[in-house]
Amino acid sequence: MFETLKAQPADKILALMQMYKDDPRETKVDLGVGVYKDATGLTPVMRAVKAAEHKIWEAQDSKVYTGLAGDPAFADAMIDLVLDGAVPRATVAAAATPGGTGAVRQAFELIQMAKPDARVFVSDPTWPNHLSMLKYLNIEIVPYRYFDNETRGVDFDGMLADLKTAHAGDVILLHGCCHNPTGANLNATEWDAVIDVLQSTGATPMIDIAYQGFGDGLQEDAAATRKIVSSVPECLIAASCSKNFGIYRERTGLLMAVASDATAHDLNQQTLAYLNRQNFSFPPDHGARVVSTILNDATLKADWMAELEEVRNAMLDLRQQLADELQRLSGSDRFGFLAQHRGMFSRLGTTPEKVEQLRTEHGIYMVGDSRMNIAGLNTKSVPILAQAIIDVGI
CATH class of the missing domain: 3.90.1150.10 (Aspartate Aminotransferase, domain 1)
Incomplete structure (x- = not known):
């Protein structure tokens, strides 16, 4: 064969x-x-990573599996880091994944399950793996204008015009901060205009946030994501710990599905666990435990x-x-x-x-x-x- x-x-x-x-x-x-x-x-x-690993080494007495969605302490810590109470915790389903790439892939799988004919609007350009995975899953890609080669900034008028063609059931993929590959980002006023488009079209935002803390600061880099989730009924967020914790090889990521109420949360949580089971069963734990150890220890x-x-x-x-x-x-x-x-x-x-x-x-x-x-x-x-x-x- x-x-x-x-x-x-x-x-x-x-x-x-x-x-x-x-x-x-x-x-x-x-x-x-x-x-x-x-x-x-x-x-x-990083210093805190070494200290957390030592702390884990001293205290850990088992390598047994975690749950299908990973250690709840990791999900709680990351949801707090990224969203900081922007929406009630009870509306956020989450599952640990092998890196931010795994979170993106699981998000695309979830979109395909929920809406097989969904189109995903993707910035031109974007991280090549976005396109590769979407093509592999046979999900329709709709590029939207983003980078202006003349100004080396954002072609915001073109971006808005393209996003306005989205419909309810479509997904708009956004970079939460530090756009890859261009480095050109939206300002606060432009993010507000994007939110207006999301609300008027009914399209669902999916936010890939892989560089929180690398741009203008931890809080500043998450500001747009927080404003979006508090302004729309549903949102997907793929977060990576590779860059800001420097744990590239540990493959540590989290997929969040933000719903409008706790009932939808329960179904979303079950679905995320199911997707993990189909793809890799239990997610890797070491990097996730390092992150949760750091975020739950004031000194670290x-x-x-x-x-x-x-x-x-x-x-x-x-x-x-x-x-x-x-x-x-x-x-x-x-x-x-x-x-x-x-x-x-x-x-x-x-x-x-x-x-x-x-x-x-x-x-x-x-x-x-x-x-x-x-x-x-x-x-x-x-x-x-x-x-x-x-x-x-x-």
């Missing part, structure tokens, strides 16, 4: 990683892979928040350094958008040919759509990148 299988497209980021590894140039710069790196190029284990939580702020400010500093260096070299403020973007990523808004030129001539590795990981930079590589951008004529 295996002879009928067809080769699948190669993962572009994994291929880029291998090319970078094989490049002998000492000045090469990796801006492709989406992980946080400190000034030394290391993705460190304070240390985690302090280190997360250090990470956030380090990325903001790199953004400003790059924008300033490009302004110095170009004599223009046309790269000012880099300081305005938020999160790990920015999109230069240039062509694949220019991106390839950056790689071949300067050893600068970024995704072909010109998405670059700001956290891959340091004070030494900022001038190298800036000069390369000017040299290739971006």
